[in-house]
Amino acid sequence: MIYASMSEWFGRVGNFGLTLLIVTVYGLLVGALIERIIAKVQGRVGIPYSQPFINIAKTFFKRTAVSHGIMFYLGPVFRIAGGIGTLAFIPVIYGSEMFSNFSMAGDLFLVIYFMFFGQLGMALGAGESGHPYSAIGIARGLSQMTAYEVPFALAVISIVIQYDTLSITEIVAAQQGGWQNWTVITNWVATLAAMLAFLGMTGYSPFDIFLAPQEIPIGPPTEFHSAYLSFLQINRALFGATKLVLFMNLFFGGATGWVELMIKTLLIYMVAIVVGVAFPRFRVDQGIRFFFKIPTLIGIMSIVYVQMVLA
Amino acid sequence: MNTLLDRLATDFGIYDISDRKPAITTLKVEKQQAERLIRELRDREGYTHLNFITCIDYIEQGIFTLVYMLHNYGDKSTLGVEVDIDRENAEMTSIHTLWAQAWTYQRELREMFGINFPGSPRQEEDFCLEGWDDIPPMRREFNTKTYSTETFGHREGRVSEDPREHMKAQLYPTRGGDN
Amino acid sequence: MSKDRSSKNTMENSGLSADEQLLFCNARPEPYKPYSIKAVEDFANWARANSLWILAFGTGCCSIELRPLMTARFDISRFGIAGRPTPRQSSVFIIGGYVSVKTLKRIIRSYEQMQGPKFIIALGSCPANGGMYFDSYNTINQFDLYLPVDMYVTGCMPRPEALLAAIMELKEDIKVGNCDGANRYVENLDWYKANQKKVIKNWDMPDYNW
Numbered sequence: 001m002i003y004a005s006m007s008e009w010f011g012r013v014g015n016f017g018l019t020l021l022i023v024t025v026y027g028l029l030v031g032a033l034i035e036r037i038i039a040k041v042q043g044r045v046g047i048p049y050s051q052p053f054i055n056i057a058k059t060f061f062k063r064t065a066v067s068h069g070i071m072f073y074l075g076p077v078f079r080i081a082g083g084i085g086t087l088a089f090i091p092v093i094y095g096s097e098m099f100s101n102f103s104m105a106g107d108l109f110l111v112i113y114f115m116f117f118g119q120l121g122m123a124l125g126a127g128e129s130g131h132p133y134s135a136i137g138i139a140r141g142l143s144q145m146t147a148y149e150v151p152f153a154l155a156v157i158s159i160v161i162q163y164d165t166l167s168i169t170e171i172v173a174a175q176q177g178g179w180q181n182w183t184v185i186t187n188w189v190a191t192l193a194a195m196l197a198f199l200g201m202t203g204y205s206p207f208d209i210f211l212a213p214q215e216i217p218i219g220p221p222t223e224f225h226s227a228y229l230s231f232l233q234i235n236r237a238l239f240g241a242t243k244l245v246l247f248m249n250l251f252f253g254g255a256t257g258w259v260e261l262m263i264k265t266l267l268i269y270m271v272a273i274v275v276g277v278a279f280p281r282f283r284v285d286q287g288i289r290f291f292f293k294i295p296t297l298i299g300i301m302s303i304v305y306v307q308m309v310l311a
Numbered sequence: 312m313n314t315l316l317d318r319l320a321t322d323f324g325i326y327d328i329s330d331r332k333p334a335i336t337t338l339k340v341e342k343q344q345a346e347r348l349i350r351e352l353r354d355r356e357g358y359t360h361l362n363f364i365t366c367i368d369y370i371e372q373g374i375f376t377l378v379y380m381l382h383n384y385g386d387k388s389t390l391g392v393e394v395d396i397d398r399e400n401a402e403m404t405s406i407h408t409l410w411a412q413a414w415t416y417q418r419e420l421r422e423m424f425g426i427n428f429p430g431s432p433r434q435e436e437d438f439c440l441e442g443w444d445d446i447p448p449m450r451r452e453f454n455t456k457t458y459s460t461e462t463f464g465h466r467e468g469r470v471s472e473d474p475r476e477h478m479k480a481q482l483y484p485t486r487g488g489d490n
Numbered sequence: 491m492s493k494d495r496s497s498k499n500t501m502e503n504s505g506l507s508a509d510e511q512l513l514f515c516n517a518r519p520e521p522y523k524p525y526s527i528k529a530v531e532d533f534a535n536w537a538r539a540n541s542l543w544i545l546a547f548g549t550g551c552c553s554i555e556l557r558p559l560m561t562a563r564f565d566i567s568r569f570g571i572a573g574r575p576t577p578r579q580s581s582v583f584i585i586g587g588y589v590s591v592k593t594l595k596r597i598i599r600s601y602e603q604m605q606g607p608k609f610i611i612a613l614g615s616c617p618a619n620g621g622m623y624f625d626s627y628n629t630i631n632q633f634d635l636y637l638p639v640d641m642y643v644t645g646c647m648p649r650p651e652a653l654l655a656a657i658m659e660l661k662e663d664i665k666v667g668n669c670d671g672a673n674r675y676v677e678n679l680d681w682y683k684a685n686q687k688k689v690i691k692n693w694d695m696p697d698y699n700w
């Protein structure tokens with residue numbers, strides 16, 4: 001992509017900063033909202049909406065921070081770089097020059113790469129902390145990630161074949177003009193595979209074994225504290241919201257305005273929540289087997305479907 | 312049950328048989344016979360479950376009484392095998408070869424009462440008390456109040472009341488603490 | 491933390507063998523100063539008070555009182571309080587009742603691993619004066635000899651309301667900035683360590699668990 005001038009480049013960076021801010025705040029608010037909904041289900045009041053922000057401020061203002069070495073610093077940095085990098089190449093609002101970020105011809109693959117870059121960085125950082133539970137959490141998290149990657153990658157390949165493009169903007173563009181053009185209708189097989197993978201991605205029950213607060217004290221981030229933790233908290237919100245935006249773009253027709261984006265992403269998120277409150281936790285071997293069976297089959301079917309039916 | 316006890320009386324010389332509860336019987340046996348008796352009960356008579364091993368300190372008579380509580384799942388009866396051992400240089404045959412979990416009990420008995428079980432695994436290790444350097448705390452000559460005050464101190468202002476008198480005075484102040 | 495083993499500001503770590511000494515940091519902790527700008531410090535205190543994370547470590551029977559607080563009847567998440575499974579991330583340590591010597595060792599380790607500012611609420615009569623275990627050979631009688639306590643709740647066991655009231659009071663204290671147990675601990679470290687070592691006879695851990 002060639003920029004006409006320096007000022008245009010700065011403008012784009014500024015716009016991206018704005019997007020970043022909105023998406024992060026939105027992610028934090030959605031997190032609080034979900035907490036409150038779960039609390040209501042349990043007959044409680046739940047946390048105030050401001051709680052995630054206070055938590056971040058608190059962890060940031062901790063007075064001490066113990067380090068475990070250079071990779072330990074870099075873990076959260078890689079993680080948040082993964083989050084920002086993912087968002088940077090996703091067009092957030094369709095048709096808006098301001099909020100399409102740095103999206104370009106091959107951005108879909110870049111995004112998928114960035115989604116896993118953060119996890120790997122985190123694995124390195126948490127490994128450096130030397131805590132045995134971190135190592136267990138990482139082993140579980142990465143093996144689960146390998147498993148849900150398969151149906152997700154198959155679904156993405158399927159829609160890449162369907163729309164014959166690697167650009168998210170073009171994929172969204174192809175879905176415009178009414179809900180009957182959304183991927184969820186035109187290629188429901190791929191959507192199904194991707195939504196199953198999405199359950200694993202969000203880390204809610206039944207696929208939350210790698211966090212397991214009671215058994216392996218919250219897994220990979222066990223040793224992270226103070227400002228490191230506030231980075232992770234921010235990234236959790238940012239990355240969660242980014243994933244939702246990506247799914248919305250790929251399968252649910254994208255959004256032309258912030259309100260549409262919020263409604264759609266919230267509904268997508270609800271899928272994971274509803275499954276989460278209804279099902280107990282899988283063990284890691286069960287989770288992996290699950291992803292390698294039906295979702296993978298559906299993923300393969302979606303490619304066949306695209307080739308036979310849609311072609 | 313009675314035929315069993317009769318046979319054990321002739322074979323092992325058990326004595327002091329008493330029915331504590333409908334399904335709990337205790338009997339006493341000499342220290343030398345104890346391991347053989349327990350083995351026999353486990354292998355022949357169906358007392359396959361070791362409930363617990365515990366110890367009673369009869370300081371006046373200078374003995375420890377070890378109690379092996381065995382359970383029979385067949386007729387749901389429980390048998391307590393009691394063994395008197397000397398308080399000085401207390402020592403007893405280890406039964407960890409019969410039940411693997413017995414060594415945990417034996418470790419505890421060693422720590423709390425100072426009873427030796429030669430051959431029992433990990434006898435020398437700390438069990439509950441880490442770095443204990445006094446006489447074993449469950450022996451009755453050990454004064455736990457004195458130890459506690461000496462080691463952990465006494466919070467100024469703490470008073471102990473007799474609960475009965477105290478509550479009387481609280482509830483019926485007009486009657487001078489007398490109901 | 492500085493890995494410099496020769497400087498004056500180090501702990502002895504005499505409980506460890508020569509090999510183990512190399513594995514642990516031996517720096518002496520230092521009291522931390524508040525932010526020099528008052529508005530920043532006030533904001534930080536406000537945030538700390540409104541986001542108290544409790545270490546999920548129940549030491550005695552009183553800690554059973556923590557469960558009702560989490561559930562529908564009392565629901566402390568309303569006040570920004572949550573449980574945390576790891577000491578690194580938590581800021582409040584609730585000593586839930588009697589403390590045996592063996593537990594005390596673990597409590598000290600966990601407390602020292604928490605990141606400041608950190609607060610201790612001692613729950614029940616047992617940590618205060620020994621409670622009904624005042625004559626036990628195995629439970630300590632005065633918890634504040636070993637670690638700095640910010641708030642006591644008496645009772646055997648105290649009702650959840652009492653604990654809730656204590657947490658509320660702790661919040662007020664944090665907001666005005668006079669809950670500095672962690673600093674007190676570091677300033678009087680030698681006194682605390684002497685007391686701790688008097689009862690923990692097999693001291694086989696570093697003098698300060700970073």
Ligand code: SF4
Nearest residue numbers: 587588614615616646
């Ligand atoms: S104060 Fe009472 S309830 Fe609490 S730990 Fe002590 S004995 Fe148990």
